[in-house]
Amino acid sequence: MSETDSPEEIKKHVRVYVNVFVALMGLTVVTVAISYLHLSVVPAVILALIVATIKGSLVASYFMHLINEKKLIFATLILTGIFFAALMSLPLIFQNDKFY
Amino acid sequence: MQIPYTVHARPDTGLFNAKLGVWLFLASEVMLFGALFSSYVLLRTGAPSWPHGFEMLNIPLATLNTVVLITSSITMVMAWASLKMHDFAKYKRYIGATVGLGFFFLIIKAFEYGAKFSAGTYPSESTFLAIYFTLTGLHGLHVVGGMIVNGYFWGPGSKMWHTEPERFTNRIEVAGLYWHFVDLVWIFLFPVLYLL
Numbered sequence: 001m002s003e004t005d006s007p008e009e010i011k012k013h014v015r016v017y018v019n020v021f022v023a024l025m026g027l028t029v030v031t032v033a034i035s036y037l038h039l040s041v042v043p044a045v046i047l048a049l050i051v052a053t054i055k056g057s058l059v060a061s062y063f064m065h066l067i068n069e070k071k072l073i074f075a076t077l078i079l080t081g082i083f084f085a086a087l088m089s090l091p092l093i094f095q096n097d098k099f100y
Numbered sequence: 101m102q103i104p105y106t107v108h109a110r111p112d113t114g115l116f117n118a119k120l121g122v123w124l125f126l127a128s129e130v131m132l133f134g135a136l137f138s139s140y141v142l143l144r145t146g147a148p149s150w151p152h153g154f155e156m157l158n159i160p161l162a163t164l165n166t167v168v169l170i171t172s173s174i175t176m177v178m179a180w181a182s183l184k185m186h187d188f189a190k191y192k193r194y195i196g197a198t199v200g201l202g203f204f205f206l207i208i209k210a211f212e213y214g215a216k217f218s219a220g221t222y223p224s225e226s227t228f229l230a231i232y233f234t235l236t237g238l239h240g241l242h243v244v245g246g247m248i249v250n251g252y253f254w255g256p257g258s259k260m261w262h263t264e265p266e267r268f269t270n271r272i273e274v275a276g277l278y279w280h281f282v283d284l285v286w287i288f289l290f291p292v293l294y295l296l
Contacts, residue, residue: 011185024170060280088137
């Protein structure tokens with residue numbers, strides 16, 4: 001978010017925040033509804049994570065102003081994403097090599 | 101000596117210092133929760149059987165908590181927007197609501213934990229419960245931390261608005277980044293622990 005945003009600009013942003021809030025509420029209903037479908041594990045995990053990722057992206061993009069943030073923040077987050085992906089792939093590596 | 105770049109952006113980073121600082125902190129938080137999520141996946145895929153969260157946990161209470169935390173996220177961003185629109189009275193209402201909603205979240209969580217403990221269900225009972233209490237407990241501690249900071253900015257810390265309004269607005273933006281991150285973590289915890 002720019003430090004030079006005028007009150008009029010902020011009023012426009014407020015309308016976006018309200019729309020994002022409504023979308024998040026709707027997606028929460030979708031998340032719970034999916035759980036009542038009693039799908040098998042793999043499709044349930046994929047669907048739940050897709051909805052959670054959409055919700056998380058909305059929060060990060062609009063509430064955390066990531067949609068118009070500086071390059072340095074993105075560079076930091078890309079680096080974090082690489083390490084996070086490595087961390088999350090560890091269970092997969094261990095499972096395939098049967099280390100446990 | 102004055103702390104530099106608390107209001108205006110540094111020429112090299114394009115950011116005021118606290119914002120870069122909090123994003124670096126949040127990056128470390130991603131790794132903290134990432135390690136626990138990774139442990140969860142490892143434990144779950146390695147277990148011969150794993151209970152469904154919806155069979156053991158209270159879905160309506162957790163759904164209510166999701167609604168509460170998302171609502172607190174919009175009140176937080178509205179608190180910041182109110183300052184940007186020079187409306188301090190509105191800011192006080194929104195930041196107060198954010199603290200109140202955080203407190204409401206913890207009360208609901210306490211009910212959930214209380215029901216588990218009174219039924220004799222403890223973290224030591226199973227791997228699922230151990231990881232459930234660890235993840236939700238750590239998240240709860242983050243909510244407490246955010247409430248302390250937001251409570252300070254609602255109360256004594258808000259005096260800064262009258263002397264350094266731009267610096268105070270930046271402080272609220274940074275506090276908001278942390279609070280939204282706490283909301284973001286819950287958005288993933290909810291389906292992973294409760295619904296799968």
